[in-house]
Amino acid sequence: MKASQPPRRTRVLTMTGIGKHFGAVKALTDVDFWVNEGEVVALVGDNGAGKSTLVKVLAGVHPPDAGSIEFDGEVVEIGSPADAQDLGIATVFQDLALCDNLDVVANLWLGREMLDGRFLDEVEMEQRTWTLLRELSARLPSVRTPVSTLSGGQRQTVAIARSLIGDPRVVILDEPTAALGVAQSAEVLNLIETLRERGHGVILISHNMADVLAVADRVVVLRLGRNNGVYNVVDVTSETLIAAITGAMDHSHLPQTRPPVTKTPDNVIDLPAKGARRPRRKGDA
Numbered sequence: 001m002k003a004s005q006p007p008r009r010t011r012v013l014t015m016t017g018i019g020k021h022f023g024a025v026k027a028l029t030d031v032d033f034w035v036n037e038g039e040v041v042a043l044v045g046d047n048g049a050g051k052s053t054l055v056k057v058l059a060g061v062h063p064p065d066a067g068s069i070e071f072d073g074e075v076v077e078i079g080s081p082a083d084a085q086d087l088g089i090a091t092v093f094q095d096l097a098l099c100d101n102l103d104v105v106a107n108l109w110l111g112r113e114m115l116d117g118r119f120l121d122e123v124e125m126e127q128r129t130w131t132l133l134r135e136l137s138a139r140l141p142s143v144r145t146p147v148s149t150l151s152g153g154q155r156q157t158v159a160i161a162r163s164l165i166g167d168p169r170v171v172i173l174d175e176p177t178a179a180l181g182v183a184q185s186a187e188v189l190n191l192i193e194t195l196r197e198r199g200h201g202v203i204l205i206s207h208n209m210a211d212v213l214a215v216a217d218r219v220v221v222l223r224l225g226r227n228n229g230v231y232n233v234v235d236v237t238s239e240t241l242i243a244a245i246t247g248a249m250d251h252s253h254l255p256q257t258r259p260p261v262t263k264t265p266d267n268v269i270d271l272p273a274k275g276a277r278r279p280r281r282k283g284d285a
Contacts, residue, residue: 011034011036013169013170020050027053035203055174061081063079094178138161192215219231228249
């Protein structure tokens with residue numbers, strides 16, 4: 001009997017040679033980054049490494065000064081957050097931007113309310129909210145509970161669920177477990193794995209190496225605004241990542257290996273099934 005083949009994952013997003021400066025300060029220099037569907041890519045680095053700037057370029061907050069961005073194999077320009085949202089890129093920033101005085105349903109549909117004639121279709125919005133939360137295996141007491149009464153992990157769940165209303169291809173999570181307890185962090189990490197199983201490409205920004213190694217498939221290290229290593233999680237330890245982050249292991253001066261061109265058949269990437277060991281491939285650090 002033939003062994004089951006690993007699922008084939010297609011490239012969703014490719015950023016090549018991204019540069020960004022603010023006056024004389026070079027925040028990003030020749031940065032490469034890519035993500036496949038159904039893949040969790042951790043973006044790590046010390047404070048000032050350029051993580052937030054790269055994410056803001058992708059989210060449409062800052063236009064890049066150099067480089068190109070491809071989405072589904074086509075070169076795109078992301079000039080505003082609306083452009084990113086239209087493409088299928090959703091961002092959950094660290095502050096979550098939730099309205100504490102509103103309930104879960106109102107927060108999920110804020111600005112995208114469903115109407116029944118001239119009135120809000122509260123029944124339909126509530127039903128769709130429950131459906132989405134069940135798909136995410138979320139644990140909330142009620143969708144009519146004010147957000148101010150929820151725990152940190154539950155608030156993070158609401159913010160992530162809200163980002164999925166438009167069915168994005170890529171979800172960016174900025175420090176989702178920061179300031180959370182052990183149980184709440186585990187709840188959020190389970191949610192990230194659910195996003196991967198749903199086929200979303202997930203970009204995880206985190207300083208917590210345990211969280212990164214627990215859920216990520218691949219880790220991209222930035223240092224001083226440059227790439228300083230790309231690692232498959234199964235092939236790396238936290239010590240190696242910390243060395244790359246702090247500069248004890250410095251690859252930023254070496255020529256970067258560009259990701260494969262997305263318009264050729266080589267843009268189809270094989271990723272082993274969940275729990276299987278992922279083989280080292282050409283181009284992986």
